[in-house]
Amino acid sequence: GQQLNQSPQSMFIQEGEDVSMNCTSSSIFNTWLWYKQDPGEGPVLLIALYKAGELTSNGRLTAQFGITRKDSFLNISASIPSDVGIYFCAGQRTGNQFYFGTGTSLTVIP
Amino acid sequence: DAGVIQSPRHEVTEMGQEVTLRCKPISGHNSLFWYRQTMMRGLELLIYFNNNVPIDDSGMPEDRFSAKMPNASFSTLKIQPSEPRDSAVYFCASSFSGLSNQPQHFGDGTRLSIL
Numbered sequence: 001g002q003q004l005n006q007s008p009q010s011m012f013i014q015e016g017e018d019v020s021m022n023c024t025s026s027s028i029f030n031t032w033l034w035y036k037q038d039p040g041e042g043p044v045l046l047i048a049l050y051k052a053g054e055l056t057s058n059g060r061l062t063a064q065f066g067i068t069r070k071d072s073f074l075n076i077s078a079s080i081p082s083d084v085g086i087y088f089c090a091g092q093r094t095g096n097q098f099y100f101g102t103g104t105s106l107t108v109i110p
Numbered sequence: 111d112a113g114v115i116q117s118p119r120h121e122v123t124e125m126g127q128e129v130t131l132r133c134k135p136i137s138g139h140n141s142l143f144w145y146r147q148t149m150m151r152g153l154e155l156l157i158y159f160n161n162n163v164p165i166d167d168s169g170m171p172e173d174r175f176s177a178k179m180p181n182a183s184f185s186t187l188k189i190q191p192s193e194p195r196d197s198a199v200y201f202c203a204s205s206f207s208g209l210s211n212q213p214q215h216f217g218d219g220t221r222l223s224i225l
Contacts, residue, residue, distance in 0.1 A: 033213050042114070042201050042216030088153065097166065098214060100153040
């Protein structure tokens, strides 16, 4: 099935640093979502984007829907230890189905 | 509000046994999705339902896997007979799909181990 390329695959950062990750596809998407998954739990929705160029914030998180509609970015400012987890992007073209990225594993070193 | 509820949270069983995973979607949601997550393959969509009807089951690995949604508040994913390579975390997610499709909300998953 459709795969989204997510990068980086993993990140090790110091507490307080900013984080950037992105998701790219060869296909155009109409919706982009960003999820976070903690160990032993299901992915939790962080941000949803519905329009090309849209920039949306949720606390220290900011995500953008790329103008080409083939990519999306997630930034985390001033990282804290509880930001640790795996971050997934997901894209939707038409219909109900979302395609998920391969995930970015984030480790925050206190 | 109750989220997506999955049961059991953990299942350990021997190869060859039948396994049934259960999911209760969020009330009011009309789309339900079953995913499998492994280290090697990440999150894979197995099947999804819209208004209790299976829409796309192309992700179901083989005939040993089957899924049903007898009503709007309950779905099952069954594996019979189970094999060790079926070991994974299985997630159920639900969403409301109308004029504008809404994001999926996930349950906490069932961690399945086949010995």
